[in-house]
Amino acid sequence: MTNARILVVDDEPQIRRVMRTTLVARGYVVSDARSGEDALEKLREERFDLVLLDMNMPGIGGLETCRIIRSQSDIPIVILSIRNAEKDKIEALDAGADDYVTKPFSMPELLARIRAALRRAPLASPGAPEVLDLGRTVINFAARRVTVDGTEVRLTPKEFDLLRYLASNPEVAIPHAKLLQAVWGPDYGEEVEYLRVFINQLRKKIEPEPSRPQHLLTEPWVGYRFHLPGKD
Amino acid sequence: MTKALLARVFKSLRLLGALGLVGGITFLYFRVVSVNHVTVALTFLLAVLVVATRWGLLEALAASVAGMLCFNYFFLPPIGTLTIADPQNWAALFAFVVTALIASELSASAQKQAFESTRRQRELERLYTLSRNLLLLDSRGPLAQQIANQVAQVFELPGVAFFDRLSDRIHRAGPHDIPVEDSKLRDAALQGTVFHDAAARTTVMPINLGGPPIGSLGIQGTSISEAALQSIASLTAITLERAHVQDVATRAEAARQSEELKSTLLDALAHEFKTPLTPIKAAVTSMLSDGCSSPTHQELLHIVNEETDRLNTMLTEAIQMSRIEAGQVQLHRSPRSLSSLVRAQLERLAESLEGRKVAVEVPEDLPRVNVDPEFIGIVIWQLLNNAVRYTPPGSPLALCARTEGSEVVVSLADHGAGISEPEQQQIFEKFYRGKAHRDRIPGTGVGLTIAQEIVRAHHGRIWVESQPGKGAKFSFSVPCAPRESSA
Numbered sequence: 001m002t003n004a005r006i007l008v009v010d011d012e013p014q015i016r017r018v019m020r021t022t023l024v025a026r027g028y029v030v031s032d033a034r035s036g037e038d039a040l041e042k043l044r045e046e047r048f049d050l051v052l053l054d055m056n057m058p059g060i061g062g063l064e065t066c067r068i069i070r071s072q073s074d075i076p077i078v079i080l081s082i083r084n085a086e087k088d089k090i091e092a093l094d095a096g097a098d099d100y101v102t103k104p105f106s107m108p109e110l111l112a113r114i115r116a117a118l119r120r121a122p123l124a125s126p127g128a129p130e131v132l133d134l135g136r137t138v139i140n141f142a143a144r145r146v147t148v149d150g151t152e153v154r155l156t157p158k159e160f161d162l163l164r165y166l167a168s169n170p171e172v173a174i175p176h177a178k179l180l181q182a183v184w185g186p187d188y189g190e191e192v193e194y195l196r197v198f199i200n201q202l203r204k205k206i207e208p209e210p211s212r213p214q215h216l217l218t219e220p221w222v223g224y225r226f227h228l229p230g231k232d
Numbered sequence: 233m234t235k236a237l238l239a240r241v242f243k244s245l246r247l248l249g250a251l252g253l254v255g256g257i258t259f260l261y262f263r264v265v266s267v268n269h270v271t272v273a274l275t276f277l278l279a280v281l282v283v284a285t286r287w288g289l290l291e292a293l294a295a296s297v298a299g300m301l302c303f304n305y306f307f308l309p310p311i312g313t314l315t316i317a318d319p320q321n322w323a324a325l326f327a328f329v330v331t332a333l334i335a336s337e338l339s340a341s342a343q344k345q346a347f348e349s350t351r352r353q354r355e356l357e358r359l360y361t362l363s364r365n366l367l368l369l370d371s372r373g374p375l376a377q378q379i380a381n382q383v384a385q386v387f388e389l390p391g392v393a394f395f396d397r398l399s400d401r402i403h404r405a406g407p408h409d410i411p412v413e414d415s416k417l418r419d420a421a422l423q424g425t426v427f428h429d430a431a432a433r434t435t436v437m438p439i440n441l442g443g444p445p446i447g448s449l450g451i452q453g454t455s456i457s458e459a460a461l462q463s464i465a466s467l468t469a470i471t472l473e474r475a476h477v478q479d480v481a482t483r484a485e486a487a488r489q490s491e492e493l494k495s496t497l498l499d500a501l502a503h504e505f506k507t508p509l510t511p512i513k514a515a516v517t518s519m520l521s522d523g524c525s526s527p528t529h530q531e532l533l534h535i536v537n538e539e540t541d542r543l544n545t546m547l548t549e550a551i552q553m554s555r556i557e558a559g560q561v562q563l564h565r566s567p568r569s570l571s572s573l574v575r576a577q578l579e580r581l582a583e584s585l586e587g588r589k590v591a592v593e594v595p596e597d598l599p600r601v602n603v604d605p606e607f608i609g610i611v612i613w614q615l616l617n618n619a620v621r622y623t624p625p626g627s628p629l630a631l632c633a634r635t636e637g638s639e640v641v642v643s644l645a646d647h648g649a650g651i652s653e654p655e656q657q658q659i660f661e662k663f664y665r666g667k668a669h670r671d672r673i674p675g676t677g678v679g680l681t682i683a684q685e686i687v688r689a690h691h692g693r694i695w696v697e698s699q700p701g702k703g704a705k706f707s708f709s710v711p712c713a714p715r716e717s718s719a
Contacts, residue, residue: 018511022518056503082506086606087564103506104513104544106537108521190576221569221600 004118005047008032009039009065010054010080019052022107028114036065048075050117055081055092063095070096074156076117080105086193093197098158099184109187116185120157132167134215135229137206139167146206153205158183162198163206166216166226173219199224246287250295253279258302269307273324276303280328284335292332300325355460362386362464366471375475376447379468380405383449387464393436393450394468397421398476412436412450420448435461439469446472498554502547509547513540546676552610553662553678556685563607563689567600567713570633570640577612584620593632601640602713607686611694614683615644615706621673622666623648623703636709639692643707650700659696660684683708 006028008019016032023030031046033039036059039051051069055062066077076099079092084102092100098117101110132139138147144160146153155163161183166174177189184194199218203210217225257279261272276299284292303324305314365382369375380394384406391410394403395417402414411432420427420436424445427436434452438445449465456464516536519525525533571594578590601608619629627647634641649668651659658664663677680694687694687708698704 012507012511014508014511015514018514018518022514025518025522082503082510084606104510104540106517107514108517110514190572190579192572221567 003027003029004049005029005031006114007039007042007048007051009034009036009051009057009062011035011057012054015054023114026111036060036062036068039065040068043069043073043075050114051075051077052114053077053079053097055079055083055088063091066092066095066097070156074154076157078110078113078117090193090197093194094201096156098156099194112185112187116187117158119185120161136208137215139163139206141167148206148208155202155205159198159202159205162195163202166224170226170228173222173225175223179223195224243290246291247294250283250287250291251298253283254295254298254302257299258306262306269303272307273303273327276300276324277327277331280332281335284332285339288340289332289336292336293329296325296328296332300328351455352457355457358386359460359463359467363467366467369471369475371475371478374403375472376401377403377405379403379471383451383464383468387451387453387456389451389453389456391434391450391452393417395421395448395450396472397445397447406452408452410434410450410452412452417448417450420450421445437461437465439465439472441466441469441473446476494554494557499551502551502554505547506544509540509544513537513544516540549676549678549682552682556682563604565602565604565690568603568605568608570594570598570601570642573601573603573605573609574612574631574633574642577609577616580613581616581620584617586625588620588626589628590616591628591630591632593630595633598633598640599635600713601710603690603710608690608710611683611686611708612642614679615708618679618706619644619646619648621675622646622669635712638712639709640712641707641709643705645703645705647703650702651696651698651704652700656696656698660694 006023008016008023008030009032010016010019011034013034016034020030020032031042031048033042035057039053042048043051053062053066053069057065060068062079062081066079069075069077077097078099078101079097080101080103081088081092082103089100099113101113130140130142132141136149140146141164144155146155146160146163162179165179165182176192176195179195180188180191184191188194199216200210203213203216207213207215214229215227217227219225254276257272257275261267261275280292280295280299283295301314305312362382365386366379369378369382376394376396376399380392380403383389383394384392389406390408391406392404393410393412394405395401395414396403402417404410412429412434416427416436419425420438422445424438424440426438428434432452434450436448436450438448440446446469449468451461451464516533520530520533520537523530571592574592574594578585578592616629616631623629623646629647630645632643632645651666655666659666660680662681665675665677669675684694687710690710692709692711694706694708696704696706
């Protein structure tokens with residue numbers, strides 16, 4: 001997907017410079033912001049397809065910026081951070097990020113992550129139902145919409161793709177690596193913590209009782225399984 | 233000396249007074265009023281009683297003898313002689329002497345008791361003052377010296393010496409220098425024995441609170457009772473102990489803060505250095521992936537890229553070491569599959585492995601390990617990275633895992649030059665670098681130390697088996713996860 005519009009948010013001018021040069025050379029349209037506040041303003045004014053967000057910035061900081069963006073939009077967010085502890089990754093994913101890249105990164109790796117974040121899983125595979133009615137929760141695959149008790153819930157693209165992949169393969173225990181590769185892309189497979197965070201967020205959004213999930217079930221040590229009611 | 237002289241003068245005066253009293257009674261009854269000799273005897277008895285109770289035994293005895301002589305000479309027939317015609321005179325003398333003895337004894341003991349109780353009261357008051365003053369000591373100043381000063385001041389002692397065992401210093405106080413050698417104070421504290429020196433009127437006693445003595449106290453002057461001395465020792469011990477506990481707590485806090493500061497600084501510094509590395513790495517990898525430059529430029533770009541990675545690894549190690557040193561390693565343990573941990577690290581190192589064959593032998597049914605994946609990942613990475621760097625390019629590596637009791641042992645065997653017996657321990661020490669490589673292969677010498685600290689934090693072990701020329705086998709153990717838990 002070329003011509004995608006990317007917003008680079010980093011307080012370091014040299015990083016903004018190198019990102020702009022490289023991304024523009026790859027055909028992306030690049031804009032940059034030097035702070036979280038600046039980024040939020042740019043996002044209000046223009047439409048972007050992806051945000052590259054530095055975690056450690058003065059002002060409101062990357063994490064809070066991520067939360068605010070996510071509360072207003074489902075735009076893919078890739079976090080860039082010097083910290084590489086699992087705790088930091090989970091914090092970022094919890095705040096609504098789609099991916100987390102540790103600085104310093106190699107450009108081909110970042111480009112792959114950007115492509116993965118921009119990538120939408122192809123629309124409903126032939127033969128799959130367009131609408132899945134789970135009782136209180138209704139998933140409309142064609143319109144990328146989910147309603148719970150008639151109210152629409154907003155899912156990020158990655159959340160939706162994950163839900164769709166699981167729901168398209170009901171009653172099958174899908175291993176972590178397979179899920180990651182299906183939803184994020186072929187370069188993924190070890191980021192089990194991504195699944196933990198995303199499944200938790202999905203449960204909060206679509207399960208009537210998130211602490212006692214009925215559809216999104218954990219398969220211990222293997223992966224996850226989507227359960228259809230009425231098939232017991 | 234003047235005090236003793238004064239006492240002697242008083243004593244003589246009192247003797248004269250006793251004799252004068254007897255003389256006065258004699259004069260009164262012989263010259264002024266005429267009464268019968270029973271009344272005279274009773275008056276003499278009264279006088280002896282008064283002298284005995286007021287002044288003491290010697291004066292009373294003098295009055296008794298003088299009274300008996302006067303009674304005999306002036307009042308008993310034959311008057312004017314010292315002859316005792318009647319045995320009742322002997323009875324009178326006996327009565328005087330016995331009265332003198334009993335009364336003076338009674339009075340002396342009463343006086344002694346009164347004196348004793350006054351002294352005890354005074355001592356108690358002083359102990360109370362001392363305890364209050366010790367509580368209010370200025371904790372910023374030298375405490376031991378203040379304690380010595382207080383003891384000397386409150387008990388008005390001519391000399392006090394105080395030995396604080398912890399600082400191994402002796403503090404002296406009081407108007408006079410107490411004649412006690414330093415060695416005696418030290419002995420008292422070390423052996424826990426009490427020394428009395430009657431001639432110099434000094435006492436040296438150990439001070440302790442149940443445990444071994446924490447110092448000793450030397451006191452000059454005999455006016456303090458044994459019980460009070462014990463109380464002073466206890467009060468001193470409590471004060472000192474309290475101060476030591478506070479001191480230890482303060483120092484521990486200061487050390488913790490300094491460690492924290494050091495680690496925060498190192499952490500911040502390493503992060504600061506990583507910031508400029510990020511655009512360098514991004515730029516160079518971008519140029520490399522374009523692939524449009526000449527082979528020479530490609531080679532030079534590769535060098536920049538590799539050195540950027542090296543700098544990054546060094547900074548990462550510095551951050552890890554600073555955290556481990558500051559005791560900040562907080563493990564977030566959960567049951568993990570070892571094979572996926574190994575796979576992740578092999579992927580990370582794929583580039584530097586340069587197609588080297590790594591035989592991974594992790595049994596399917598290997599139990600999960602209860603570890604922090606991030607930190608155990610570092611350990612696996614360190615071992616693999618060391619093997620890659622210190623063994624000939626292309627030589628095979630073998631990584632295997634097996635269960636041993638409630639632990640899983642992971643081993644990495646290489647076909648390198650091996651490690652000599654003495655170096656097998658040293659390589660785990662901080663900054664130690666193998667003799668054969670230290671000049672040829674760059675490194676910081678903290679990699680294995682970090683791995684060791686991480687494994688230890690997991691209650692595991694890390695070791696190496698090697699024979700020079702036959703390669704080395706590095707192993708570490710980590711605990712298995714409890715069976716019932718799930719991911």
